[in-house]
Amino acid sequence: MNVSTKGTASHTYDAIVVGSGISGGWAAKELTEKGLNTLVLERGRDVKHGDYPTAMMEKWEFPGRNTISQESRERQAKQSRTGYTTREATAHWFVDDIDNPYSEDKAFDWCRGYHVGGRSLMWGRQSYRLGDLDFEANAKDGFGVDWPLRYAEIKPWYDHAERFAGISGQNEGLYQLPDGDFLPPFEMNCLEKHAKQRIEKKFGDRKLIHARVAHLSQAHLGRGGCHFRNRCSRGCPYGAYFSSNASTLPAAAATGRMTLRPFSIVTELIYDQETSRAKGVRILDAETGEAMEYYAKVVFLCASAIASTSILLNSKSDRFPTGLGNDSGELGHNLMDHHFKVGASGRYDGFEDMYYKGRRPTSTYIPRFRNLGDGLSDQKDYVRGFGYQGGASRTNWTRGVAELARFGADLKADMFAPGGWRMGYGSWGEHLPYHENRMYLNYDKTDKWGMPTVTFDCEFKENERNMRKDMQASAIEMLEAAGLKDVTGFDDPTSAPGLCIHEMGTARMGRDPKTSVLNGHNQVHAVPNVFVTDGSFMTSSSCVNPSLTYMAFTARAADHAVNELNRHNI
């Protein structure tokens, strides 16, 4: 390959961060604030805060009224599998599947966006901590390997992440869902308040709480408070939810020590046999196709789990013939997501004269209540647990579509009035780490850059399937207890891994280099100046949304990297 090294000096930094999504933004902020000159390499186009073309568009300004066009269904066939991400308002944040192909030995939905900010722009903003119930789970039931740390070690970094990101919520004193440092919660509506009271009274072991979300319920660190528009995944002009673009990248830029290079596809790490360290990275310029090298003392891989693992797998040398850091053979394995698309909903008769204002962009949450290790909540046919997200609202005009015999002025007037209340919960369940669930590189099928593509071979198994029965039954039972009528359950057993968009685990951390890729500080065991701080490091999946955990571990890893640099250990 004809690699341009240009002036080596001008291509040398203290640190390189690969990716600018949730984890890359945090790495950039922490490393620059601690004094390192940092190069952020991002494969997609630049998106400056405010550069959100659809943020202020009204529904009627979208030709299909914000639905999925046939063109998106064709060019973004896999990205469209969620059913909502490629609507007109957000399609531009998701990749083109024809230009960015991947293969599936078993169905896997890999939903992603290549641009500055990554999925921090489109994420659902649900933000929960893992606790010791999670960090001890693998050691206790024997699935996967033990996490190399416990809650006490990561707690201060969760505090740090929450304080900067701005998470609204409320402390509940639950062992299974640790408290945090929260902005005031978003209010519940009348039916949610009612259901909370009824469910908590009937089931002493359960709580219906405010969702914890990376939304500013009030102005915070120079970012505006939320304006209740519920147009978040288009990008928020007020910076009222956490995104790299509105939060971490501006903080990193303010130090004067960040260089952000969009259109830079990192293809591999450069391994130096003599020092047993990575010297830097190779990239392809996505606009010119030019190959280049950049050098640094430390490299943070934050390209998202599948992409960072791909970079490691593609970094082959005499020392690492199957990919950098793959002494254990676990690289690419133990792929996890969460399983969902199961729950229940029902109708409520009452509160007809009550309503709500604005368009609240959040919901409510029911934390895990199974297998808490207390003997009382143990289940016979599955390990681990699940939580619920959902809430109540009044139905809108869509209720009239199926009333085929009704039409005319009266019907129209009726549809301008609020319909009855409905309430529903969807459940998010833990996916166990199975060695055979994996992704690997396919060198026979390359993309337009000549790079190998990814193939997925991953599934849900018996533990997940058994858990789903309880996820549905418990949802029905709680909604009935709340007084809802016509409660019906749902369970889509065809929902494949990936659809929850929490893919993780492919370079897991552990205590033993023989069975894990990273140590407890996110360093590749055998190459300690390479840190991997996106979802790849997850040793188990917990049942809560993972991104807050990526933030906390990234900040902790950055702190460790700077300390180790100062001690000349790396």
Add this chain to the structure above:
Amino acid sequence: MNRREALKHTALMFGVAASPATVTRALAEMAGDSSAPRYLTSSQYKVVAAMAERLLPASDTPGAMDAGVPQFIDVCYGLFTDAEGKNNLRTGLADLERIDYDHLSEAEQDDIIRSIASDNAKPGKSWLRQFRALAFNGYFTSEAAAKSGFIWDPVPGNGSNQTQCIPLAETGGVSFYE
């Protein structure tokens, strides 16, 4: 549709590499002449307009035609509907074209809607459901509906004013749905 606004957004979106060309193209088209159908035949379009107006007629709030429902159904048919959906829609429209639906009296048009609503054979009920979904979406998400029957408030504002459990009477109505 405010054409200047649409064009402004079109221009913005051309700057976005991954934005589907569909959106930009359709926006540009919508900014042009809006009286003629682009994807439906003019005979289909006349039936669409007539039936949409009977389903959602002008009253103290605008009707389907004033709200641009036929134009929406035309674009939706052309760019947002798959081959099977298009075929279904066309089949049902063909039956109505044959009887010159748009030339019938309002009472006759209403009778036909009622008979389709109880017709279990195809296209029948399933067709009417598809058509109603299009017409309702076109109507209740339109600018005319937002600004007449709903509370249209693009930036409701600060949380302290957005109480979530409040008498309906104090909100002044239903907020325009996002």
